[in-house]
Amino acid sequence: MEFVDKILKCVDCGNEFVFTAGEQLFFHDKQFRNDPKRCKLCKAKRASGGSAVRAETRTTCSECGHETTVPFKPTQGRPVLCRECFQRKRIVPVAAQQPPATL
Structure with a gap:
């Protein structure tokens, strides 16, 4: 199976990001069914608990x-x-x- 780079749109910030062929191969090998929804920056913010400020x-x-x-x-x-x-x-x-x- 041959993979080519895809342009996706981040659900958090709305910016486009590249889902590389290498990343697609990794997803395929791990049997992940869905493409990523967030760019690397938003994914990192989410993982670190970054901008998730609770409203009081x-x-x-x-x-x-x-x-x-x-x-x-x-x-x-x-x-x-x-x-x-x-x-x-x-x-x-x-x-x-x-x-x-x-x-």
Whole structure:
């Protein structure tokens, strides 16, 4: 099977990049079915966790009423907890599930 260089478009930055014949041979040998979707720069950024900055959303805690930030967009109708209330909720159910100590 003969491979020739292909021009592909990066799904992240939109720039074109070359998928070389050698890379295609490697993909073929490893039985990879899909062509790469990202250029080398975007692939490296993604691998290192580069520009993936989480968006913080300001909201009010459903338990204590304090203003807080959360790393997700809250869904309407669902409670949102600050860090302290969230930790308290996680610890209490675990302790409640343990049987009482017998003497």
